[in-house]
Amino acid sequence: MADVAAAPATPAAQDVLAQLGELKRLAVVPAFNEEASVGRVIDEIRAFDPGFDIVVVDDGSTDRTAGVAADRGAHVLRLPFNLGIGGAVQTGYRYAFERGYDVAAQVDGDGQHDPAQLPKILEPLLAGSADLVVGSRFAGPEAAYRSSATRRVGIRIFARIVSAVVRQRVTDTTSGFRAVNRKGIALFAADYPHDYPEVEATVMSVKHKLRLQEVAVEMRERSGGRSSITALRSVYYMAKVLLAIFVGLFRRYAVPVEEEHR
Amino acid sequence: MTPWAVSITAAVASFLLLLIVFELIRSRRLRERYALMWLLTGAVLLALSLWRGGLNTIASWFGVTTYPPAILGAVGALFILVVLLHYSTVISRLSDQNTILAQRLALLEQQLREGR
Incomplete structure (x- = not known):
């Protein structure tokens, strides 16, 4: 775990790092029973940019996730019981909002x-x-990402629907690898979907007049723990998310307030 | 055959149920997780009230020959049982979580009072 490769020093990455220097920036790391991998994630974020504050949201883990994260010097928010990824991530955004971060x-x-x-x-x-x-x-x-056929079909269906709803091409609706500015932090701190939140969060953001952009990234195989999506749950997942998107079409949306009201 | 009056009343009632559930989700008073069961209930009842021949067929499977619309009531009652059982599990989980929250709060207050 000690030999973490530093971020590639491409000119673009250097540029990003230089601009980041002036901003208060936070990495929100949701973790549920990830003692095997969370330490490495923290080290890698530091290797990319030591100026990133890191908050690990321990979503009621029963293993040493919180301890491992605290040992690496990350801030740790320990939820008293499992809230699910939506509740966990929103805890991170609330932290970012209350502490005045510019980027999360x-x-x-x-x-x-x-x-x-x-x-x-x-x-x-x-x-x-x-x-x-x-x-x-x-x-x-070269979109090479290994996953089961049914999962790929599901991902594609959601991509079509979300693209139609937000009137913009979206290819990966379930990706949790994302970043927001102060506007996004304010929105997610105030309102974030509950279970399986990524699709809805994307749709919601656009409805709130936030500008959405996708960028191509590569993802790795999971280095520890297990995916929370099983066969039976995926049926519930589809139904729940489709319902949420449909009902969302009939809601009114306001632009989020960026300052904390005290 | 189901009398028209029964069919129409049942259809209107199930449609209203669907409408109310929809509005509750829209105004964020009902989470999608719990809405799904109610929507399923409403949809099945609506289908059974409109599809009058189907109701007779299903009634005959269960040997109900005298009054097929009784099946509507049976299906409704079954769904209500399932929903209630589900709620029991939800309440159990909530009270467990409530206990944990109270304990955490007590521990935190003690830490604050003793200033460490």
């Missing part, structure tokens, strides 16, 4: 998101061309 990046504690790719995700935020940037596994030309 979401990096899974299971190690499938490579922090060395953060420059790609942060670049549009820093350029001011997007409020929410999502790392997509399928946007690039």
